[in-house]
Amino acid sequence: EPEVTQTPSHQVTQMGQEVILRCVPISNHLYFYWYRQILGQKVEFLVSFYNNEISEKSEIFDDQFSVERPDGSNFTLKIRSTKLEDSAMYFCASSGWVVEGYTGELFFGEGSRLTVL
Amino acid sequence: GQNIDQPTEMTATEGAIVQINCTYQTSGFNGLFWYQQHAGEAPTFLSYNVVDGLEEKGRFSSFLSRSKGYSYLLLKELQMKDSASYLCAVPSNTGKLIFGQGTTLQVKP
Numbered sequence: 699e700p701e702v703t704q705t706p707s708h709q710v711t712q713m714g715q716e717v718i719l720r721c722v723p724i725s726n727h728l729y730f731y732w733y734r735q736i737l738g739q740k741v742e743f744l745v746s747f748y749n750n751e752i753s754e755k756s757e758i759f760d761d762q763f764s765v766e767r768p769d770g771s772n773f774t775l776k777i778r779s780t781k782l783e784d785s786a787m788y789f790c791a792s793s794g795w796v797v798e799g800y801t802g803e804l805f806f807g808e809g810s811r812l813t814v815l
Numbered sequence: 816g817q818n819i820d821q822p823t824e825m826t827a828t829e830g831a832i833v834q835i836n837c838t839y840q841t842s843g844f845n846g847l848f849w850y851q852q853h854a855g856e857a858p859t860f861l862s863y864n865v866v867d868g869l870e871e872k873g874r875f876s877s878f879l880s881r882s883k884g885y886s887y888l889l890l891k892e893l894q895m896k897d898s899a900s901y902l903c904a905v906p907s908n909t910g911k912l913i914f915g916q917g918t919t920l921q922v923k924p
Contacts (some may be wrong), residue, residue, distance in 0.1 A: 731911065741858060741914040742904065755907050789857055796910035799845040800865070804912055806857035 699748065700724040704790050704807035707764045712815055714779050719810045721773045721790030729793040730773045731804065732765065734786040736760070741789065748796075787811050817841045819915035821903050826921045827893055835888045835918045837903030848912060849877050849888045850902040858902055858914075861888070890920075898922045 703722045711717050723730050732744040745755045745765055752765065764776045777784055788811075791804040818840045827833040839847065842854055846865035862888060864870055864879035873887035878887040900917040907913055
């Protein structure tokens, strides 16, 4: 069964350091997402990406965040200067289709747990 | 915008039936998803309802009433492995999923 893969599974970093989280979406999917989940809280939307550009971003996704699809298979989330409050589980997800607001099932990766000290 | 309400926690007994409710307010309606999330793991898809009524899939069923802005997930013959969070989610008009807080279900022997 096709799956979304994420690396690393866990990263510990010092405040102010840059972090890159990597994802390989399902190969024939076209819509890509990053979500985050702070411990004990709900899954929150960060950004959606389609046709090599950001299609939507949330208020959380400020100038410290960026996404890239560098080579047609990887989808990365970069946090330029991490803050303590960036500590969370970051989930990548992909979907095969979106039509006028209707979306196919989102498939989630196993997540990357980021701990900022 | 979207607003989703679910109970925070529920407890049930192994072998029993439990119903997890979700109410939502959306500016448009593009279906409703239920996901299961075990602690420390990714959400996994359970069901998608876009028309009114009950959709049955094995031990799990999901119901939707669009006029009432209401859905429920019904879990039958509960097993210990069903202990997890159950997330109600609705797509925005741009297709991104908006998740509720989730209902943490504890199944006891």
